[in-house]
Amino acid sequence: MNCTALSLTQLSGRLAEKALSSVEATEACLRRVEQVDPKVKSFIRVDRDGALRAAQASDARRAAGKTVGVLDGVPVALKDMLLTEGLETTAGSKILRGFIPPYDATVVRLLREAGAPILGKLNQDEFAMGSSTESSAFGPTHNPWDLSRTPGGSSGGSAAAVAAQLCFGALGTDTGGSIRQPAAMTNTVGVKPTYGRVSRYGVIAYASSFDQVGPITRTVADAAAMLQVLARHDARDATSHRVDAPDYSQGLEGGVRGLRIGVPKEYFGDGLDSEVGEAVQRAAKVFEKLGATLTDISLPHTRYALATYYVLAPAEASSNLARYDGIRYGHRAQGIKSLKDLYATTRSEGFGPEVKRRIMLGTYALSAGYYDAYYRKAQQVRTLVQRDFQSAFQNVDVVLSPTSPVPAFRLGEKTQSPLAMYLMDVLTLPCNLAGLPGVSVPCGFTRGGLPMGLQLLGRPFDEAGLLQAARAFEREHDFSSRWPPLTRDARADC
Amino acid sequence: MPIADFQPVIGLEVHAQLLTESKIFSGASTGFGAEPNLHTTEVCLGLPGALPVLNEKVVHMAVRAGLALNCQIRLHSVWARKHYFYPDLPKGYQITQYEEPICEHGNLVFPFGDTEKSVRILRIHMEEDAGKNIHQGAQSLVDLNRAGTPLLEIVSEPDLRSADEAAEYLKALRDILVYLGVNDGNLEEGSFRCDANVSVMKKGATEFGTRVELKNLNSFRFVKQAIDYEIARQVELVEGGGKVEQETRLFDTQRGETRAMRGKEDARDYRYFPDPDLPPLVLEPAFVDGIKATLPELPLAKVRRYVDVLGLSEYDARLLTADKALAAFFESALAHYGDAKKLANWCLGELSRQVNEKGVALTQVKVTPVQLAGLLQAIDGKTVSNNAAKEVFGAMFESGRDAQSVIAEKGLGQVSDTGAIEAVVNDILARHPAEVAQYKAGKVQVFGFFVGQVMRAMKGKGNPQTVNELLKAKLKLTRAF
Numbered sequence: 001m002n003c004t005a006l007s008l009t010q011l012s013g014r015l016a017e018k019a020l021s022s023v024e025a026t027e028a029c030l031r032r033v034e035q036v037d038p039k040v041k042s043f044i045r046v047d048r049d050g051a052l053r054a055a056q057a058s059d060a061r062r063a064a065g066k067t068v069g070v071l072d073g074v075p076v077a078l079k080d081m082l083l084t085e086g087l088e089t090t091a092g093s094k095i096l097r098g099f100i101p102p103y104d105a106t107v108v109r110l111l112r113e114a115g116a117p118i119l120g121k122l123n124q125d126e127f128a129m130g131s132s133t134e135s136s137a138f139g140p141t142h143n144p145w146d147l148s149r150t151p152g153g154s155s156g157g158s159a160a161a162v163a164a165q166l167c168f169g170a171l172g173t174d175t176g177g178s179i180r181q182p183a184a185m186t187n188t189v190g191v192k193p194t195y196g197r198v199s200r201y202g203v204i205a206y207a208s209s210f211d212q213v214g215p216i217t218r219t220v221a222d223a224a225a226m227l228q229v230l231a232r233h234d235a236r237d238a239t240s241h242r243v244d245a246p247d248y249s250q251g252l253e254g255g256v257r258g259l260r261i262g263v264p265k266e267y268f269g270d271g272l273d274s275e276v277g278e279a280v281q282r283a284a285k286v287f288e289k290l291g292a293t294l295t296d297i298s299l300p301h302t303r304y305a306l307a308t309y310y311v312l313a314p315a316e317a318s319s320n321l322a323r324y325d326g327i328r329y330g331h332r333a334q335g336i337k338s339l340k341d342l343y344a345t346t347r348s349e350g351f352g353p354e355v356k357r358r359i360m361l362g363t364y365a366l367s368a369g370y371y372d373a374y375y376r377k378a379q380q381v382r383t384l385v386q387r388d389f390q391s392a393f394q395n396v397d398v399v400l401s402p403t404s405p406v407p408a409f410r411l412g413e414k415t416q417s418p419l420a421m422y423l424m425d426v427l428t429l430p431c432n433l434a435g436l437p438g439v440s441v442p443c444g445f446t447r448g449g450l451p452m453g454l455q456l457l458g459r460p461f462d463e464a465g466l467l468q469a470a471r472a473f474e475r476e477h478d479f480s481s482r483w484p485p486l487t488r489d490a491r492a493d494c
Numbered sequence: 495m496p497i498a499d500f501q502p503v504i505g506l507e508v509h510a511q512l513l514t515e516s517k518i519f520s521g522a523s524t525g526f527g528a529e530p531n532l533h534t535t536e537v538c539l540g541l542p543g544a545l546p547v548l549n550e551k552v553v554h555m556a557v558r559a560g561l562a563l564n565c566q567i568r569l570h571s572v573w574a575r576k577h578y579f580y581p582d583l584p585k586g587y588q589i590t591q592y593e594e595p596i597c598e599h600g601n602l603v604f605p606f607g608d609t610e611k612s613v614r615i616l617r618i619h620m621e622e623d624a625g626k627n628i629h630q631g632a633q634s635l636v637d638l639n640r641a642g643t644p645l646l647e648i649v650s651e652p653d654l655r656s657a658d659e660a661a662e663y664l665k666a667l668r669d670i671l672v673y674l675g676v677n678d679g680n681l682e683e684g685s686f687r688c689d690a691n692v693s694v695m696k697k698g699a700t701e702f703g704t705r706v707e708l709k710n711l712n713s714f715r716f717v718k719q720a721i722d723y724e725i726a727r728q729v730e731l732v733e734g735g736g737k738v739e740q741e742t743r744l745f746d747t748q749r750g751e752t753r754a755m756r757g758k759e760d761a762r763d764y765r766y767f768p769d770p771d772l773p774p775l776v777l778e779p780a781f782v783d784g785i786k787a788t789l790p791e792l793p794l795a796k797v798r799r800y801v802d803v804l805g806l807s808e809y810d811a812r813l814l815t816a817d818k819a820l821a822a823f824f825e826s827a828l829a830h831y832g833d834a835k836k837l838a839n840w841c842l843g844e845l846s847r848q849v850n851e852k853g854v855a856l857t858q859v860k861v862t863p864v865q866l867a868g869l870l871q872a873i874d875g876k877t878v879s880n881n882a883a884k885e886v887f888g889a890m891f892e893s894g895r896d897a898q899s900v901i902a903e904k905g906l907g908q909v910s911d912t913g914a915i916e917a918v919v920n921d922i923l924a925r926h927p928a929e930v931a932q933y934k935a936g937k938v939q940v941f942g943f944f945v946g947q948v949m950r951a952m953k954g955k956g957n958p959q960t961v962n963e964l965l966k967a968k969l970k971l972t973r974a975f
Contacts, residue, residue: 083543103536105543143518201545209770236545238772250835316770319575323540324584327636366577366765373768 004028004165005483008074008222011168015062015073022055022062022073025168026117029075031167033119036486039147043163044080044138046120047087050474051075054117061115070225072115077167079158080121081128082108082213083202092118092124092136092203095350096330098454105202106234107171107213114229119167122157126352127180127321128206130154131424134415135354142188142411144484145450149408152182159186164488169217171227173203175210176309176405177428180440183216184403184453187442187479189223189470190216192428194461195435196241196245198227205320207313208239210432212349219480220441220471224248227463248466256289256472259465262396266302273406278451279444280402286476287400287469295396299388304432311365311378312433317355317360324350337490357418386434389457398469399457401427403440407450427455435461441470442479451479496672500732502725503702504660505616505652508667510677511623511685512555517642518622519589521545524644526683528630530637538642540760545771552644553596553775553801555676556620557785559646560597562670568784571619572594575770576764581636582625590621592645594764596775602650603794604666605812606659608674609792612913613663614651621645637728646676653704657721661714664688669793673818681713683855689710690721693738694728703728704738708752710745720745724752796821804834813842820846823863830867840866843900844884848891860894861887867930869897877901878958912964915948919964922947933969941965 002123003025006014014020031046037043058073079302083101085108090096104112111118133141133156143151144164151160155172159182162170172179174192185191191214198213205211215226231245243282258431265286268277326346328333333345351359366375392399405427414420431438436457443454454473458466474480509692517524518539536544560567574592600615625641627634648667655658668686671677678685693703694787709770711717723745728738743752768774791799793815815821824841831837845866849856869887872878878886880900889900903911923930933940948961 089542091542099542101541102544103541150866200543202546204542205771207770236543239770274696315767318766319587319765322577323542323584325579325581325586327581328539328584329541341583363765365765368763368765371765371767494868 002165004032005167005487006217007480008217009070009166009219009440011074012070012072012225013469016067021059021310022075022117025073025377026055026075026119029167029370030118030290032164034166036144036335037161037166037424038164039142039486040160040164040166041139041141042151042157042166043077043120044090044092044121044123044136044158045088046156047084047118051117051119054112054115058115058117068113068115069229070114071111071229073117074115074168075117075119076111076226077119077122077161077170079124079155079170079172081124081204081206082171083204084108084118084121087121089121089204090128090137091128092138093324093350093352093355094137094331095324095347096383097137098331101202103202104396105198106236107147107230107252110229111171112231122161122170124157124172125154125178126316126355127295128154128173128175128211129317129354129358131181131421132409132411132414132493133157133160133182136409137352137354141409142440142488143408146408147486148452149410150185152404154178154180154182154186155190155216159183159188159190162186162216162218163484165483168216168320169222170300170462171213171226171230172216173211173213174207174428174432174438175206175212176432177425178368179214179216180428180438180455181229181404181424183440183443184455185451186406186422187445187451187453187482187484188216188218188479189220189343189474190214190440190453191223191227191463191467191494192431192438193227193231193436193463194241195432196239197245197437197461197463198230199237199240200234201234201236205316207315207316208320210309210313214431220439220474221249222254223439224396224467227467231463241461243461248464248467250470252469252471253474255290256287256469259287259292259398259469260295260391260396261287261292261469262264262297262399264297264299264392264401265401266299267401271405271423271426272402275446276402276406277453280454283443283454283473284400286473290472290476292469297396297399299385299392299399299430301381301384301388303432305423305433306384306426307431308359308378308381308385309429311374312363312382313373314358315365315378316362317475318359318366321351321355321359326350350441353419376484382433385430389430389434389436391429391458397458398466401455401457403453403455407446407448407452431455431457436460437466439466439470441474442472444477444479444481497726497729499695499697500729501699501727502655502657502721503652503693503705504654504721505691505705506650506654506664507689507691508648508664509623509687510559510648510671512552512644512646512676513678514549514551514555514644518549518552518620518644520642521644528639530635530639533639534641538584538638539588546589547773548775549644552620552635553777554785555644556596556646556724557782558674558789559648559671559676559775560618561603561782561786561789562674562936563597563600563618563648565597565600565615567777568594568596569777569779570594573769573775574766575769576762576766578762579823580624580627581634582627582638582641584625584638584641589625589769589772590624591619591770596772597797598771602663602667602670603793604662605797606662613653613658616649616651618646618648620649624727647669652705654692655719657725660690660721661718664714664717666793669818673790673792678774682823684712685853688717691725692728693723694725694732697879698943702731704739704740706740706752707742708745708756709742710721710747710789716745716747717752720752723750723807732875741895802835804828806834806838810842812839813887813919814838817856821868823856827863829868830864831870833870836870837867840870840887844887845891848888859891861890862894865890865896872897872901878961879954879958883952895909912960915952915960915964918948918951918956919944919961919968923968930969941969944969
């Protein structure tokens with residue numbers, strides 16, 4: 001059989017039954033990476049030895065009756081934004097080539113403590129700036145469902161690896177939609193937790209007031225299992241939420257009877273692909289059939305969200321990326337003549353065009369004389385977007401919308417137009433502006449066979465409610481049992 | 495127009511390192527003098543993914559300083575990032591406070607000549623220090639041990655009117671911070687640093703002149719020198735029909751002059767914005783009240799109390815309070831010995847002399863305030879003479895033993911036993927019949943000779959009053975023979 005087609009929770013069960021060992025599962029993943037990933041290009045670094053060592057340790061724990069939870073022995077992989085001690089971490093950028101972190105990100109430590117072997121680092125847009133994984137210094141990742149298309153971004157490597165059965169779950173980061181949008185484009189489940197729910201310590205910063213780490217998996221239960229491990233208070237992150245998470249598996253099968261679902265009209269406007277719009281409307285009917293009530297709602301400041309985001313996120317990025325100066329680590333320009341030259345040349349050589357564009361945008365927005373008109377004004381609009389959601393959540397429990405306005409687009413299709421690319425996040429980034437939790441769950445395929453996803457947004461720290469709703473929908477169809485054609489060609493029996 | 499027709503206007507910005515054990519946003523040590531880059535964590539090094547977590551002791555000290563300087567404490571203050579590129583600034587920005595600092599609207603009253611002067615404090619904020627660049631020939635090295643050391647920046651209003659005033663303000667400010675235990679007051683080592691904003695205007699003018707920022711003022715003498723030089727330079731410039739440029743000037747300690755460092759056109763745009771990694775700092779009123787309740791008496795209040803309540807001279811009061819440890823020693827001894835003047839004399843005399851001679855810190859000396867009080871009681875109780883007490887104190891200072899035990903061991907106890915003294919007096923008078931005859935003949939100056947002889951015979955331990963009385967009585971008697 002092909003064990004890599006199992007879901008994370010299924011594999012966990014097989015490991016518990018000792019029908020399979022962690023080493024066998026890990027070796028199967030590594031074989032598939034060798035066979036499939038030359039086409040998909042989701043991994044930028046494979047840590048075969050580290051993963052196998054962790055798998056052996058897991059098997060030894062199991063033999064001794066000392067397993068440490070659902071993820072024990074389950075091979076996973078990480079977006080390259082997450083620092084891994086002793087394993088090169090680059091954020092998909094040339095400027096961090098050769099950087100070997102001396103410490104693990106908190107989320108990485110938590111995964112290791114949970115016993116999950118880490119297969120390696122996954123491709124992404126450079127510093128998570130992009131919506132297609134094409135701005136990576138390592139070249140683009142291809143969508144397993146159609147290799148001529150992008151898997152979305154910026155966590156495109158994470159989504160593609162999960163969809164191509166290269167790992168049983170992956171971590172991504174989401175600043176404006178970077179977990180949910182690629183999940184929607186690859187028939188996977190993506191969770192962007194509430195701001196503060198998951199530690200940012202050791203996560204390379206793009207826009208600190210937006211960034212959150214979350215799982216990309218094949219099923220909702222898988223996402224709940226991974227999030228369970230990550231959602232803890234971390235004293236090393238001053239923005240970390242102080243209360244530990246509830247048990248996400250508890251109410252997962254509880255259904256949606258009585259759930260009040262808001263459908264915001266602003267999310268079904270211009271630029272929305274008609275097939276995507278129809279799929280989400282069909283999904284709404286499914287929720288209704290399951291006992292939820294649908295309400296049309298308005299989030300009136302949605303139209304300003306994109307502009308607001310593209311002032312604030314670049315402003316923070318321009319500051320966060322100031323540390324990449326060639327002095328202490330990473331790329332340093334050679335043959336320089338002065339300190340100024342060292343900075344200018346190192347950064348000119350090390351950063352790609354999209355990163356430079358955002359650094360310039362952000363620097364401008366924070367400049368003397370422009371701060372009030374851009375940064376301060378954008379902060380005020382951010383508050384208005386938050387208030388939109390606050391008032392909506394007085395009457396509804398979750399908000400339903402498409403995740404991405406379009407299915408996966410072709411590689412190169414939008415690289416010449418930054419604005420067209422930015423519009424890919426138009427439905428996901430209001431959630432980040434408001435710091436809310438969001439889930440993307442598969443909701444069907446286009447006539448051309450491309451995956452589509454729907455998005456559920458919830459109240460702060462109501463990840464449990466979102467997962468429960470997503471699970472109720474998932475149970476009604478078989479999307480998650482469908483696989484990209486290329487997975488059928490691979491032989492990775494175990 | 496002579497310089498006297500101009501009014502200098504001066505404001506000071508002080509950076510004071512806080513005496514915390516660990517850094518402001520990481521657990522790394524603030525210890526001085528370690529091997530370069532030893533006292534660093536991923537936070538100090540500005541590694542990717544590292545996040546700042548506030549050291550609450552810093553807030554505690556900032557509030558203490560703010561309250562001592564009569565500031566309003568903001569219950570909601572905000573951390574900001576200040577951006578510039580320099581190798582000793584690992585993140586490319588400094589975490590500081592900008593729009594909403596923790597303390598505002600204070601003032602500092604300090605003695606100036608025969609009066610007191612009040613200077614308004616504009617603001618006090620918390621921030622992190624940078625590291626150090628070390629230049630070795632063509633190479634530059636970076637040491638980040640200091641990066642992240644907590645600082646208070648204390649900004650005065652432009653209320654100072656002369657270099658002397660500025661220096662006195664600075665001394666008073668330093669004394670207060672040292673008293674509060676938040677700073678070690680060391681200008682030379684850079685843990686208390688000062689920049690000065692200096693301008694001049696014609697007397698009677700209502701608008702300030704263009705100000706110049708002076709840097710590198712790392713001693714009180716340099717502060718005075720640099721400001722005086724700068725005042726003269728600006729006056730000369732204006733008198734010659736020139737204009738003062740808004741610029742930053744560096745004080746050259748070798749030449750005793752200021753020279754231009756960077757002009758207004760090079761002024762950096764720091765692009766301040768609220769640090770998204772650190773939530774706004776919210777304080778409970780009870781937290782501030784708690785600190786207020788434990789605030790120590792400050793130097794100026796102490797001087798007033800010493801003069802008004804204890805009856806010390808202004809001069810002695812200033813000397814005693816100038817050193818927090820000395821004042822503390824004085825006050826704990828005072829709890830056991832009531833004569834403040836005599837105690838002050840001993841503290842400023844023998845105690846200070848021994849401390850200076852032996853080169854030990856007052857906080858490290860073996861002798862305790864209670865022991866000093868005991869010695870003074872022994873003097874008053876006539877168990878030891880004033881002169882012998884100095885020797886006794888020397889031994890107490892060395893050994894940390896009680897006065898009584900030193901007196902007993904050294905045999906320095908004063909003899910007040912009339913019988914014992916009488917025997918010596920009789921013996922001396924008997925051995926010097928010629929001098930007795932002289933005295934009897936009316937040469938009363940010889941009396942001093944007898945006293946000296948008796949005291950020498952008693953090795954200085956005879957109670958002088960008893961010796962006097964007995965001698966007088968005996969001489970009268972002999973005269974009657």
